[in-house]
Amino acid sequence: MKKIKVMVVDDSAVVRQVVQAILDQEPDIEVIGAASDPIFAIDRMNKQWPDVIVLDIEMPRMDGITFLKKIMAEHPTPVVICSSLAEKGAATTMQALEAGAVEIITKPQVGLKRFLEESSHELVTAVRAAAMANVKRLKAAPIAAVKMAPAPKLNADAILAAPGSHAMAQTTERIVAIGTSTGGTQALEAVLTALPRVCPGIVIVQHMPEKFTASFAARLNELCQIEVREARHNDRVIPGLALIAPGGKHMLLKRSGAYYHVEVVDGPLVNRHRPSVDVLFRSVAKFAGKNATGFIMTGMGDDGARGMKEMHEAGAPTIAQDEATCVVFGMPKEAIKLGGVDRVMGLQDIPRAILSG
Template structure:
């Protein structure tokens, strides 16, 4: 639908927020606001009438709330992309995780500032990239429609033991030939993996819920993750994943020693890096400025991983818009690290992995459902 305006339906029970969100969307050239609704029941009727491409959907509404509306859209097999509008609270973050599991494309946090102009700017900065993604629908992939509550951890397998009849979508990348990519010459061959570093953005909660619960409890390395999310929401993500996983998943607090079998998620609003001390590798949180408009930023984490682990790291770049992570992956590859990229078909947004593949830093490109097995086999 490139070249056509994105048709948006705004759903919120308050007149003020319906107007504010509509006004902000009107500032984006690619958008046409085709209607508003003050509850989910009316919104469902307008979806049928107006055929929007995108819906902003509030959670707390009378008659039919946001989560119930989302579930009904799922039952209807509607292809409207849904952006949940969430309160910046622990309760709002927890229900947001449920909405993402049930097919919401993404979410934005309701600004809690008193200044109307600051609220507008906050909404604009959150909505613009999502709208632009929908406008270039060739890189948009349907969000996953529900995550299994319990999935068995994968076990390492050799290539020889894989069934010969199984379809293999895993793609080994040939040596890069572009001048920029050819300049990435590892100073050392890959060593035994000592850490897994994951960078992910739009579509991340569902994708991580497919990968992390499949990691075995006895995974012999730690996993560090940057997921682009604001404060509070990263804690809800960690809690949600921890309930589903054999490994221990926590939101990083800073100063933790990295332990095998633990998964550490960078908290929203902080930068996270790995530092070396006499007793081992530790996490450190900082208030350093955003990179690539992101805090936490994938590049920030990957840069430290490259510095501390050299050729003993495994980088994983997954679904997300933009190019955050590519610079850090270049440094990791120069040190001899290995890199996995998620494939286009299984990405909600094929942005960050695409840039990594174009830069020639990916060793292998695999679909989402094979990423956990790829990790386990490379760290065994």
């Protein structure tokens, strides 16, 4: 069995020791080196190049973002970011995802050793997902925007303040539900930036740690014609608005009279995730039925496969991203195997499918 070769780059000796100990316990993973900064790391990597790099952000001599950009430009390699949960760190991690990082592992400022030991499954899963990643897809060419007449961005608060408006009357017509994981930050950016401001209301689960989703949504909001933000409990789902489930919480679609809204709730891990795509998709199947369209995109594992089948059985059109454009063809593959997918298409075709239903 070919082992996944891993390089750990972190200025904390404790992190290096604990991460190496966790990974070396796995029969399919081998840590080939650990370095305190990118300068030391590159010397080691030039002798034996790793399959995956576990990378800190704040380090001496060269920061992790600069190193990541250098790696992706010169020798694209899957990178797992091991970062703090600080607000500044969350924004910086968004830059890392934009630069091509595959996964995020969060670490606290205190209790680091215990945290890493308790999160060993998450770390191992992230490394395995990264090893499966198609790095050529991490920085795919941008999707052309769907052409429509220019108009100012819809503001959700303004629409909600006008009961009986045409926009609100249309909220029961179409709901778009999207689930994604590894590689999803880049895929979602490509899809959402291609949408015009007049589009169905969108609910999204992207596997991402707590506090990072707010920064991710804010960044997308700056880039998109539609409004994008982290979901809040009881937010209405309306045209021109995409709601992203907060990290560390589940998001469900509910219906109240003629309108749809989301519930953001605590709960146990589902398919090892919180938020879980299955939780969202099953609620969409129950409360929206054939008024919804489901999309399952790049990601490792099977989260969302059962929920997509329930959407399919409820009459909702269901679409999976194809293998050629996925960073990891895991979640779409499992949904297809389970029989819950109506169509398979490339990433570049998804924006038009969102508009056409």
